[in-house]
Amino acid sequence: MSELRNRFASSTLLSDRKVTQLMGFTLLVLLIFSYFSSDIFFTPENFTSMAFQIPEVAILSIAVMLSMLTGGIDLSIVATSNLAALLAAYILTKHMSEDGEITNLWILMACLAGILLGLICGGINALLIAVLNITPILATLATLTLFNGIAIGLTNGVSISGLPEQFARIGNGTFFGVPTPFVLMVLIALLVALIINRSSLGLKIFLIGTNRKAAQYSVMGDKRVIAWTYVISGLLSSLAGLIIASRMSAASPDFGNSYILLAIVVVVLGGVNPMGGFGTVTGVVLATIVLQMVASGFNALRFNQFFYLAAQGGVLVLVMIFNVVLENRRRSKSINKSLES
């Protein structure tokens, strides 16, 4: 019986193997950079700075992962996160005194407003995709344009900076020595992992991503589940936006434009199947860490930031090629097997 349980626990064997691969990959990257530039790369400062940068990417990637698990995609994450951050920043600057003082209540209100806006953005995506049946790529491309456009329109494209110090302290502070954003990320990752592995919503997400039609015939409320993933994605995006705003002490309509590519690279590298149905939070977090190490390694080696951009694109294409080749081999094997039986 316990053997059976273990087997069930490892039913996502494929993803688990990917996590192991990623662990190895992480170690390899560490070794390479410590060999080439240990004096800059292997310093506590560098690791602390990585720990501040990882969370926002990781949270956005987890948001993308959720929609991708159902077989969709959310391209509007960055637009949502900026819009939420701008709203919060607007409220903060409105209610702070001349010398930058603000009550904790208003900080809370600003964050809640940002989160609420994130939920609304996610809700619009949910409406377009789950209710109106619009292809996720198209729907979120449209809302990406709309949300980003509203952000530009409201701010005239200018960023809101000089946020109150108390707010900035959240994103730049530490919690028992660990950067606060990192702690937040761990909490969010645990919560999402719990949802997708231990709740009926989570199991339904995997099943819907594997076969939507069969999910409909299995009466699991597929539309509701899909709607939820986009709402949660909006929520996570707004949280990432607030963290970014706090860390930078500013909000702007065009922060993190490169994060869409980065989040998709992370998700795919983290072993999530772009067609849906398979993926783990662990994989996504690990992939974020790997890529951040690559980024700061490049930085230490004084590579141009655009070289990192090219590397991201390269990693995405190579991982996909690798997956396709692997998948083909696996499929031909399983065809042979089923014919033998």
Added chain:
Amino acid sequence: MRNETVLILAIVIFSLVIGSKSPEFFTLANLFDILRSSFVQLLFALGVLIVIISGGIDVSFPIVGIFAGYTAVVIMQKFELDGESLLIPIVLAIVIGTLLGGVNAIAIAGFGIPTLIATLGTAGIFRGLMLTLIGSSFISDIPIALDQFSTADLVKFESAAGTLVRLHVLVIPITIITILISLILSRTLFGRSVYALGGGVEPTRRLGISVKGTQTKIYLLAGALSGLAGILYVSLQRKANPYDLAGSELDIIAAVVLGGASIMGGYGTVFGTVLGVLFINLIKNNLVLLGVSSSWQRAAVGALLVIGITLQAISESRRNKRRRALSEGEVDSNE
């Protein structure tokens, strides 16, 4: 109602609304301005249209365009090629665009990577390589022929109101290319194969059409069109800025989708795309005449796109219901 009809109606209504608020809308100068700002977009849009009809999506084309345009200028300067020649940079840009399209083709046709992910990846690669290897600085002294071409007007006169009315000579080649693409899509085996691919990959393969071959041709053609669009953009702007065009994919995909192309593949016309591009530019260029700040341009495009796809989704679900009733009617009539 056909998508094109809806778009024409929308264009007419918007024109009337804007025109009633501001009489300067209905001037030849304004019309020519809208045309001028549509040239480059239309070229990009034609490439995107072909990709979307075949059931794919391309988000790398603006990067391919600026890569080709910028690199062509860099090559011209580096090798001190004849700056008087207009043909050399254009051919260079088209060749570069085609090569980059070839990279997309390898990823998509060769390895079968989903098109969105493949082109997101290649866009990152192209942009990163351009800015690290080819250059990251703004070039204002572009080759003389390219610079002069920006003011090569077919018609140029001063209107009664005293404004300068100019129609760029590009209107001719762009019209020819548009008609050519339209003919390719509707009158050649390749065009039919593009539609077939969008209708279904498996039936297309069974018909004996090479799926990989067709996809390869599609992405090469889209690359060539993007390359041409990129160099014309550089010429019309009279500068080569490698940071330009990134992000413009949204407007162009919006134009193609509003023009009636289905993102699921199989449907789309050149005429619809032309209307879509004109419509988007009409709105973007004349927002100010409506008393709206130009910083709301993107929001306007986004809102149009959201409304457009919502209407398409609603009419599609109605059509499905009607179709069901229809096919059942046939069963019934056999009694």
Added chain:
Amino acid sequence: MLATQTAEYSVRNIVKSFGGAKALAGVSMSVSAEEVHCLAGENGSGKSTLIKIMSGVHAPDSGLITLAGKEFTHLSPRQAVNEGVQVIFQDFSLLPNLTVAENIALPTNILNSSRFIGKKETKKIAEEALGHIGVDIDINSPLLETSIASKQLIAIARATNLGVQMLFMDEPTTALTRKEVKKLFEVVDQLRKRGVAIVFVSHKIDEIQEICNTITVLRNGEVVAEGLMSDFKAKEIATAMTGSEIATSRIAPLLGKNPRTLVELEKLTSKNTFDDVSFSISEGEIIGLTGLLGSGRTELAEAIFGQYPVDAGSIKVDGKEVTLNSPEAALASGIGYVPPDRLTQGLFLEQSILRNIVAVGLDRQRSRWGSISKKKLAKIGSSWISELRIKTKNPSNPVSSLSGGNQQRVVLAKWLSINPKVMILNGPTVGVDVGSKREILEIIRDRAQAGMAFLLVSDDIPELVQICHKVLVIRHGKISKEFIDNQISESAIYKELN
């Protein structure tokens, strides 16, 4: 014992294996011009592999293909087309977004390698092709809006234009009404007279007897029967296909005295689909529902499951009138449904067997905190695996690793695990082997004995005869005949169907 000595299209001793498993173990078949040859066999008997070899999709491991005197060890798809071999697949391989004319003309364009396609030329090709087979379809309408029968004819027209010499038709009558089948047979006969060799793939014995001159029956990759159609009786063909005498003895489970009525349909109507349908299902009762495809049987079943709109009439569950406008509502009323297509509608192929089994009942396993215990799910899964004797080494293997019969048991387990009052089964034994079929019927009997009610929608008349208390025949959306207990017999039902 071959039908003719002047055969023009033949295969000799074709062997084809996939990864060690023999799909064809030395098959020979011969078809001559002006002949309709039946290729019969159950799913997995090797029919489709043989078609793919003759149309150039697969190369055989050994054996010889002879097409009109030319000998080949293997063919390319292009060669096959050039030699006049055409296949009409079950899904027709037509493109929904093109017009009828474009669909007909495209393969001709490809064959002629014409780079440019004129509108007039397209129209001409399409009209000519439809003229060949004497049918009239609006060539300018989008294919999406044509009926299934028209699509079949369009596919035939398309093949005739390519100089077809040998035409494979894969289960062409599956979705056609009787009248449409008649029209199709006229066209087939016409083609035959024009010298085309036709291979008609089907398992509908009455239709085979009507249209075919000769027959080859495949089972497990071998030819088990061949000869002139007139030499075979219906029963002999069936026996050859399944490899066993079909036991048509009825073993319907006993009904209790005055069983409680669970579901009652009253004058249920859906515009243009089914009309005025009334019947009831009681505790422990197994009701069979059969009819041709397109007769409205699947729509009726899905209407009871809340998947198909109802315009008039009522459904009562446990004596209370209910509105079943969604599967959720049906589930809440205790109604379960096993859809006809296991692979696309029933299973999450790449997911584990366990996850598949618990897919329907997930919400019922939620704890107070809304969480799901993996331990509990594993327990439920493994108990159903042993209960329905699903053969697997590891319950967390993907369900795609199972054989068809075991896959179907997983779908059954998925629904039985929530213990519905009424189970609607749509084609539960399609494509499963004889042994599994017997066991699945046994499972249904057991559950019925325990009080579960069943509505069994099926093509398989012998199966209905074996276990049903009552069989309803639906024609053009109306219940045309009701057979009860000892009225139920194969011949009676067949007679009512045709």
